[in-house]
Amino acid sequence: MKPNYLIDIAQWRDRPGLRGIPSICSAHPLVIEAAMLRALKEGTHLLIEATCNQVNQEGGYTGMTPADFTRFVGDIAEKTGFPIDNIILGGDHLGPNPWKNLPADEAMAKAEAMIRAYAEAGFTKLHLDTSMGCAGEPVALPDETTASRAARLAAAAEDAIRGRDGIAPVYIIGTEVPVPGGALEELDTLEVTAPEAAVETVDIHRQAFEHAGAGEAFSRVVGAVVQPGVEFGNENVIPYDRPKAAKLSQSLTKLDGLVFEAHSTDYQTQDALRDLVVDGFAILKVGPGLxxxxxxxxxxxxxxxxxxxxxxxxxxxxxxxxxxxxxxxxxxxxxxxxxxxxxxxxxxxxxxxxxxxxxxxxxxxxxxxxxxxxxxxxxxxxxxxxxxxxxxxxxxxxxxxxxxxxxxxxxxxxxxxxxxxxxxxx
The missing domain is CATH 1.10.400.20 (putative tagatose 6-phosphate kinase domain like)
Structure with missing residues (x-):
């Protein structure tokens, strides 16, 4: 399969040019058109992500399956003149979240069907989010359970594209995943992910992937979701505080080939966003802010x-x-x-x-x-x-x-x- 544009994102900070990439998390046609026009002006690739709630095999709240979303984005690209080869499609929060009211076995079976549909539709950045409990489970799961379920989904995606031409997907892992769309309540402060927790999470996922027979897929894990201390609620925004995240940022030296993916960066200032990228949070997710x-x-x-x-x-x-x-x-x-x-x-x-x-x-x-x-x-x-x-x-x-x-x-x-x-x- 062809190499993925994001496969070496951890090395971007050591060379001239881009050091990170925005992740456009929206299914609104005007937002996507605006993003394409901006990327054309900048002369860059464009990462567009659909969430599990927006787009899934059952239609999501947009009524689109992953294949529908691929065509939807392609139609906008044709209208704007954006090169289709410069579009990276990502799946965000892929896991049992849309069906977490069901028992875990049922919810995970649906999550497997979803990630297969994403992989088959040409999505080449897959964020594995199995951090939430399903019916009868605690809200937060042990890292081992989360990692095991994430590896199961990666194995399903790999199986879905086996023998096909195209671009091999990269994966994003993590257990400290913010709620999609912002916090449910007002927050004054946030606990930044402990550096040792980030390192341990990656190690646990590596073991889980090997156990699931998806070791080769783990070689294409390029990022981990952590909490850098940014979030927004209904009426407030918590800005990025570099000193508080300094030790977490430094832990990337122990995570060779990985970057951090920052969720809920909406409403941060340009300076704060730049600081995040410089500090190794090379993938900046934005959706509600757009x-x-x-x-x-x-x-x-x-x-x-x-x-x-x-x-x-x-x-x-x-x-x-x-x-x-x-x-x-x-x-x-x-x-x-x-x-x-x-x-x-x-x-x-x-x-x-x-x-x-x-x-x-x-x-x-x-x-x-x-x-x-x-x-x-x-x-x-x-x-x-x-x-x-x-x-x-x-x-x-x-x-x-x-x-x-x-x-x-x-x-x-x-x-x-x-x-x-x-x-x-x-």
Whole structure:
């Protein structure tokens, strides 16, 4: 099989050029388009990851299987002119999480089917996340159990691609894996992974892979998920503190050929992201931060449309999303807490951005389409951009962004992406 672009990522820090790579964890077409346009501008590869909840053999909340997602990304690449060979597809949190309410044997059987589907669909970066307990198990599992289940999934992926041409997948392992999408509660501080725990986790996984007959696959483990001390909740962000993570960073000298993968880096500053990369956290996962920026842009455009065309719609986009989220609270109900006023604020403006689960909803998608159609061909006055989309105002003024609805939405996402790509230059 062909070598994987990420196989030598641990050596990037010792040579000119990129020292890390952003991982775009989103299934929103405008986010992916914005990422492709940014990567084209930078002249780099692009890592796009789908999570087990977004995309799986049963459809996930996007309704897409891994093969569907591959085609979905390919269609956007064709539209933007992005080279398909420069796309790296990753699977994030691949494990029993979508089925953890089932007994472990059933949940793991479904997880095996999922990772096979990912591997067969051409995903070449596979994050093995078996850290959660299933029905009747404790929330956190012993490292040995987690490693054994991860090795089982790696063996399934290897079996799925045996005898095929293509690119051999690389794997990400780890037991201290943050909850997908941000913390469930407000946090003041975080416990950074102990360096000895990181080293031990890798050793336990190495043994488990050998025992499962997946020793060759372990040679393609390029990273481990640890907790560097970054996270976000509904209303706060914990910034990266280099001194607190210094010993963890130094432990990479004992993990030859590996880097650390940092989850929940959303809303960190560009300087903090750069520090993470320099310190060996070479894979920067970002997802809610991108759709948060997109939601800001869509809501700004929503207010602009309401001002320019006050009688054109029966309901604004914000009104539609509020109604749908209240009618169908499954994707936010257990994550948001407080008074009715607090819940309303969080539904729309939480850093956790649970609203992202609703963009594919038929009513919400129709409202977005109606909004963009209403503004299609409209040159939006700079003064309204200053009022409602101030983050793009200067770029509109100097001609870098067109005063058009779609361009402004993509520009909002690109503002976040720019920080990540700049940080990965070290």
């Amino acid at each position: 759709t948060f920026a997109l939601r800001e842009a869509l809501y700004g455009l929503d207010q602009i449309a309401a001002f320019l065309f006050p009688d054109a719609r029966s309901n604004t986009l914000a009104e539609v999303t509020e109604a749908v989220m209240r009618e169908e609270p499954a994707n936010w109900g257990k994550y948001y807490h407080g008074s009715p006023e607090a819940l309303r604020l969080q539904r729309h403006f939480s850093y956790s951005d649970r609203i992202r689960y609703y963009w594919p909803h038929p009513k919400v998608a129709t409202a977005v389409e109606e909004l963009l159609r209403l503004l299609d061909g409209v040159t939006i006055p700079e003064t309204l951009i200053s009022q409602y989309l101030s983050g793009s105002y200067e770029r509109v003024r100097d001609g870098r962004v067109a005063p058009q609805a779609k361009a402004l939405a993509i520009a909002a996402v690109d503002t976040v992406l720019e920080d990540y790509f700049a940080a990965c230059k070290g």
